[in-house]
């Protein structure tokens with residue numbers, strides 16, 4: 001692991017990551033920002049992370065945290081109970097373990113997730129999914145939803161650009177898709193020249209459709225120049241729209257674009273009658289037409305996801321949080 005890969009003992013004498021009990025910051029976000037479009041839409045989540053990462057993505061958009069070499073970035077002391085109480089008091093529906101990757105702070109994430117569940121809150125992992133089978137079970141059994149990055153479908157891409165391997169990530173995706181407890185959505189960051197060829201896109205969407213099934217939501221997200229890839233241009237909207245169409249043509253039912261403003265490709269449609277059901281403007285729900293049971297209001301087709309009777313009204317803003 002890069003960054004803060006040190007350990008110490010917690011009060012129970014267990015060996016835990018040094019980051020335990022200290023965050024790099026907390027923020028209230030709309031759940032759509034994770035991104036999750038089929039999990040409690042419109043609700044707010046308390047996001048937090050630490051420092052360090054077990055990958056070293058050259059395109060990392062959180063590199064100031066993931067590649068941090070010192071613990072000085074851990075600015076806020078916050079024990080698990082304090083984080084859960086803070087989320088509860090602010091009306092959040094869930095806590096999101098994000099920014100770097102909860103895989104590198106599992107004890108902290110699990111203890112916080114337990115505290116959150118005791119208060120009736122849900123837990124969301126935002127992760128690259130690069131983890132061994134045993135800790136995979138241990139971490140995700142506490143998570144009610146996960147957004148996993150599938151950064152590409154090529155082993156050389158993973159080795160060259162992320163310093164990791166594709167196989168364990170695919171295993172995590174298969175594991176979560178088969179797990180009825182944890183709701184799964186998948187994100188692919190589309191990077192010009194590196195993973196945006198027709199062949200790359202076809203292979204990726206075919207793998208998702210075949211291995212995970214047509215109902216797993218897939219998000220194509222736009223790259224912007226960052227970290228060690230400042231010389232690569234921003235992803236054009238046309239590339240994301242092409243990727244989305246490729247996925248729809250391959251049989252995926254719920255495909256979205258991210259980091260661009262396009263309401264058509266941010267909308268959830270009924271796969272049976274094509275009725276628009278949840279319309280979004282950026283992270284804001286503008287129209288919600290699911291029945292209270294999560295069915296299409298026109299043809300009654302069940303729409304996979306975890307749907308509230310009424311969507312939340314978070315809107316499009318961010319709020320800093322202190323605990």
Ligand code: SF4
Nearest residue numbers: 053055057060066128
């Ligand atoms: S897995 Fe995510 S946080 Fe870690 S280096 Fe890659 S992009 Fe950054």
